[in-house]
Amino acid sequence: MKLTVSQIEQKANDIREDIITMLEHAGSGHSAGPLGLADIFAALYFSILNIRPEEPEWEGRDVFFLSNGHTVPVQYAAMAEAGFFDKEELMTLRQAGSRLQGHPEREKLPGIESTSGPLGSGLSQAAGYAYSLQHIDNVHNRFVYVMMGDGELNEGNIWEAAMFAGKYKLSQLIAFIDRNNIQIDGATEDVMPLEDLKGKWESFGWHVLEIDGHNIESIIDAASQGRAITNRPTVIIAHTIPGKGVDFMEYDYKWHGMPPNSEQAARALEKLRTLDGKITHEGAGV
């Protein structure tokens, strides 16, 4: 289902509300990363990815790997909004017996392409998939997308995969980096500096784009550019604000691994439902 830009913006807001509600209900989980990724996931699931929510294993689908598995609440929310499963199931996040594990598991939930959580392994899986399509099966109308966190780039496995994808010119591979500048121990540039990030990826043979990760048009355009490049893999460095949309969470690395309590969730939902007080919204102030 491809939506217009303004419809996708509304979906991103719905996804943020879902994230707050499910995390508060779960009582544990990561807040900042998922909120920061809501715009990109809305763009992925409502414009970029060629998928059939009612047929997750459709052979002609585009494939999406989530490498930074701890941000999976945003993927669950986007999948529910897109119709992979009922939104009610979001409330089972992290509960015993749920298909919505704290970190995603392929065998539990159709539509999850791989199990992830331990960082650094998504890019190489996406590269393996893209290699199969491009160099073995000669299928050139399917694309493989992967989301990585920026803190995750500390992992050596990422750079092994970056070399690999560069060598084999995996042009059907399009990677996103969630450049939100935070990781658990603090600012990325304090913990382990990543800059010159663009230069690093270019030197590994990648086509590099830098965008505002909250601008739906930019996100869709960048993916489109990535698909048009035929001699290199593409990486999209998406600058995002951790906790985006909930003012008291924005930019604060303390919200990396913390859920909101009920009072914080109520405040967050009011912000989201009124777009920070700019509009009135049915159900605002609940």
Next chain:
Amino acid sequence: MTYPMNESFYSNSPELEPTRAGFGRGLKAAGEADDRIVALCADLTESTQMHLFKEAFPKRFVEVGVAEQNLVTVASGMARAGKIPFTSSYAAFSPGRNWEQIRTTASLNNQPVKIIGSHAGVYTGKDGATHQMLEDIALMRVLPNMVVVAPGDSVEAEKATRAIATNGQPSYLRLAREKTPVFSAPESPFELGKAYILREGSSLALLGTGTMTAKLLKVAERLAEHGIDAAVVHVPTIKPLDEQTILNVARQTGRVVTAEEAQIAGGFGGAVAELLGEKLPMPVLRLGMKDRFGESGNPDELFDMFGLSEEKITKQIEEWAQQTHRYHQ
């Protein structure tokens, strides 16, 4: 049914071949039978005997360079794309270095990624302790979904390769560098999860995995000269363990010896001791590496140094047999 043996085994010039050579032939044959088979190597293509596959199917061979974490995770992605990926390196590096990636992206993710660990065990010889992987059996057999196989010789390694190509599960195949005696015949049975009685005996049972079974066959001859009637059971599949065959033989003989060229802690001996401890407690002697690393040397010198030569194994078992009583139900 009597287990068919290679006729040269007890002759003066037994046939010798490394198990990795059997893997190379088996992989090529598996590739001919199924075009979903792909092979990935971390800069050790000829050494791990993947070159036969590479020459036959260049389009389905992927060089990943010296990057074992990438090796197994790229393979996992290829499995998601419908392939059956075989990955090869030295066991010290895969699964030695990339165990978490194997755990998450192959085992928990339940993808049919095949981990081929060559140059495992004491037979790695002169390269020394860093390359003599002794902990791989323990590392791999604790993983849910994982199948763990240590073939006894090159003929069986070829069959084991064909078998894991079609089992649909993440699987680990343990291979040796040096030439070892070929005791099985082309018509010998091999099935994943099955143990085979190579020699009947009544006073104790010798259980071998991998290349140690050939030594145990010779040890049984020596023990017979000293009046000890030992059964020999070959256990190529360490996970899942053939509990029925092992319990039957244990019940008949009342005492069990295990042998592996790996750490006994958590290894094959550990697996057998767990089984017998729970279901049929009896005297167990575990032979293998005992909480120490290897070192450089010719394999024969090293097996002697570690108490794992045929002569030293025989002596240990004789002493142990004198000190222990057979279990009677």
